[in-house]
Amino acid sequence: MKPQLGVCYYPEHWPEAQWPDDAARMVETGLEWVRIGEFAWSRLEPNEGDLRWEWLDRAVEVLGAAGLKVVMGTPTATPPRWVCEKHPDMFALDANGHVRGFGSRRHYCFSHEGYCAEAVRITRLTAERYGRNPHIAAWQTDNEYGCHDTVISYSDAACTAFRIWLEQRYGNIGALNDAWGNVFWSMEYRHFGEVFLPNLTVTEPNPSHVLDFQRFSSDQVVQFNRAQAEVLRELTDAPLIHNYMGRTLEFDHFKVGDDLDVASWDSYPLGFLEDRSDQPEAFKQQFARQGDPDFQAFHHDIYRAVGKGRWWVMEQQPGPVNWAPHNPDPLPGMARLWAWEAFAHGAEAVLYFRWRQAPMAQEQMHSGLLRPDSVAAPALGEAAQVAAEAAHLDLADTGAPVALVFDYESAWAWNAQPQGAEFDYFRLVFDFYKALRKLGLSIDIVPPSCTDLSPWQMVVIPGLLHWGALKSALEAYEGVVVAGPRTASKTADMQIPIPMGPNMPGVDATVARVESLRPDMPIMLDQGGTFQFWREVVEGRSLEDARDGHPARVGTARRQYLAGWPDERALHRILADACDEASLPTLDLPEGLRVRDIGAWRFAINYANRAWKLSKHIEGAPSGRIAPADVSWWLK
Template identity: 35%
Template sequence: MKKLNLSDQLMLGVCYYPEQWPEEMWEDDMIRMKHMGINLIRVGEFAWSIFEPTEGNFYFKDFDYMLRLAHKHGLKVIIGTPTATPPAWLTEKYPEVLNATVEGHLLNHGLRRHTNYTSTTYHRLCAAITEALVLNYKDNPAVVGWQLDNEFNCEIGEFYSESDHEAFRAWVQQRYGTLEKLNDAWGTVFWSQTYSSWSQVYLPRLVPGGKQPNPHLALDEKRFISDSVIAFAKIQADIIAEHAPHHFITTNGLFGHLDSHKLTKELLDFFSYDSYPQFSTIFYDANEARSLEDRSWSLTLSTVRSISPQFCIMEQQAGPGGWVNKMDMPSPRPGQLRLWSYQSIAHGANLVVYFRWRSATFGQEIYWHGLNDYGNTPNRRLAEAEKVAKEMAHISDLIASTTVQADVAIVRDYTNEWDGEYDVWHGPFGWKSGKEWFKALTRTHIPSDVLYINEETTLAELQRYKLLVYPHPAIMTKATAQLLEAYVVSGGHIVFGCRSGYKDQRGHCYMLPFPGVLSTLAGITLEEYTVVKGTREAVSIVCTDDQSTSFATSYFNEIIEPYASTVDVIAVYNEDYYKGKPALTRNAFGKGTAWYYGSVFSEEIARYLLQQLDVVSTPAPWLELPEQVELSIRGNELAQYCFILNYSQQPAAITLHEPAYELLSGKTIDGQLELAGYDVLILRKA
């Protein structure tokens, strides 16, 4: 049997929970799925108590029947290993598998994700259920792949059980080898924290003032959690790879304290993501200027694409969402379900799986609505999903083999993200500036990637882009700095913000003038810096070539001191004690340029820099598009396809200066047209 390849076709699926519905409903459900164009179902990720009602006694009869029905009606199946929700008999008999709070209190059975990743008992039990499932279904003609667990580190991403402390102690010993090296890495001479025995080493614990660990211990804690998740996932992935090599392996998520790039590279065929754009209504910041709302999910999808150029949306929002006690999300407006589906496809998804087929009538997710409401009768969401299914089948041959194309990348790395969770002197700035840059790019219709950089990143990977935006990389190794220098020397352009380059991999500050190891590339040092507290202390910068152009700064200001003759001062501060001092510089370095901004980026300053750089522009200059629509490009050596998505309820005026073939309608269009609210176009130049 050939392993399913995402590049072969676009597919539409739905999450299905047969254990929650009477058996007599199953076949009717599948007939309806197939009729509307569903290709695939995901099952089983929460069914451990069904599969193994008591320890060592496996029961697959009901699911065997359900899979026969799926095969009968031409539906492919992804099975989830059910290790995110162990049954009650397991946690009662083996309490050592439970996670604990930082205070040491066990997190009890009753929700999900209440276990730890390090218990050898849990490893054994998870391996047993995984192997039993795989052996039972490895030759089932309906099954095409496996989802490991469900949403690693969702709900909780910190672990303080006794087995976690023991595993961390072993991890630290393997990482550093000697107590001398550990004490040096963690700077334990500060406040007399020096360890004289490995038995003294723990994960963060409560200290005076609450949980305030040594910052270098806190950074290593995140590295340990990520390694623990990957080791746990490997147990299951190895079993599947051994017994069912013809099935693909994936997992879903994108949660904290996990290097999803490493996880995917080592264990998976491709990565999967759970996309709920209406979370933008829950996490909305009333103080954010010009919020992107559901369009902001495109930035997250770009992150997923950095892991897998073609990926799966394992859960695509299909209705209003909410648990009984939280997450009350409104219903998608007419057209939004289809819009969000194409948002995923436009950013690299070749498999989109709606969550879920039918709204649950009981349990914690009783208000997390699926395509079908409780009454199980036709509705507009079902109609929209059916329209998407028919359109995907129509465009599959053209789009499936394509990948997203972009000339600019927003650069990130896990080390700074993890360090920044605790370090308020740089952590909050990375997410803020990255989002503001994305706003500037997407509203000027310049597609962008997210690029995660690490010690394995090559110069060729960087050279795919004309422009790199690396907003606030406080931690910067000398090797990475040299790699970025080589990129710029070869003709690339890079932009940094404040708080860059001053820490090493351990989180120690270099004994160098700021910006540390980036000083050579930027051609500057820093004279001074200060935290900006609120609007009272906010200052502005003014451009040196046009003093009528100014921008407000926020959060942090650095006073730049150029030292290289190749540095041009682009803007200076316009007030306070550092009035007239450099705030924004450009350094000609080899064939490229390195820009340094001594503050936190806003959309306005990002737009200004794009104009000044003049190295990237919209890839479709033959289109005139308003801000309210997004442009994304998928292409291959044969053709480029322009995805145009209208995120507004209002129609958008679009002008085509050259004729183009529109894939969804099958028509050639030209000139001016009105794109309806929440509507989508896919264009190929005629």
């Protein structure tokens, strides 16, 4: 498949007379896709029932006639003021009970039936108008579910819906009381109508309560999206897409993805490094103009899994953004590099956000491919370069050798009960991902519902809440497995299982007790590195001890359980050894240099501020140096 480029465009922001020039310039740059419409509701329906399609008809025609394929967005992330007047209780409430009202975006509660009906209505109207339009080649539902912490709502609508959800899950209140262990602290309910949302409690609420509320909240997103997807399926044959957001874990992306054809995400490497990274300040400084070398790759791999192989970058940062604590310029070349990193992970398309920087409102400081005065911004030329380079390239992902299990429920569970201040599921899994990627490996993300692990030579399972379907898959699996810490330490109801975990196929071990560690009290390991933040006292055959005599790893060389959270050094060593065991060749990549294999191609991508001699670090690489922010690819 040839990599394709595109851009996000807001015809309603610009004079109609400018549209043809814009379209022509997009095509000239080598862009093939243009996304429109996702925030235009107030222009499509300025008053209830007063529909104004004509301008959008003309915009689609101008873009399509220029040769662009259009992604049409449903405008449901930004209901106009009149919708809010009609449904004054449609807003989410925060944990303190404060309204999250009109004036920006995503101002709706997923559980509000009135608003859900409005969303379906405008989706149907839009799809009726454009479902068969030949220029509309894909549809986007809503925009960035969960952005700005909008999955969880403590509204009355959510409370009502939660009770119904619980009744469907548990059937009778006794089952719920048992599952949550409500005999503890006399928290037992007599009927579902007595259950409230887990906010405004005196001290922490029951983690089982929190976990179920999180599951419910995720299901509300799935249902909201499905309602749009069902309408669209009736009226269009174009693929359906949602654009997910980085490190947004409050709903199960796999489940939303099951109702769509393509997964996409919005990739803002510099913004994300500044506003949602666990890395130390020195790291942030070092990569302030490049982004974390692994953060994008990790999400690319997640969304390849969510899209079952079909995925895009729907929004690609082109220059400084407006929303992080600091918003520096990318290094020259990064707008190109980021696109290639995506293509190297199998992206079908990468769309830059946005065509022209808007002079007004919240995002006026967010750069685009053009400046507000229509002069080219630096990213325009880089996009053109990518388009030229991609013109004759055919990339097809054929699967990676390593599977890394990623599970949204585990994120919710450990968030409900971290037990140590630093315990964060994303951070834990990302540490493992980073370590694998520094070893030069290409990685597939696998959901916990996976029932066949045979495609992979190695499977890595950090911090999984409970085995679920994976247990029988593991029983049948013959490859190398690295699991833990904390993996399978709970039941699905968020209780401690008896027998106690991990109950891991092929590993005869029991976690006797656990402790969370201050950052200043790491546990030294015999073979180098430490456990940080978290350690477990495990009974079982030791593969390696900690300096204090407790086993650090138990099981066998091909199937091991880690009794703690390894630091970077320990993780590198442990995973390198596991790769040896799995006969997986590894590299020892220098700072900022990364590799990704796709089909017969190998990509080298340099996030460092300095050049590297490629062939010194990557066997089989072409001779010569790779400059900062540069990309190189060759046939393996």
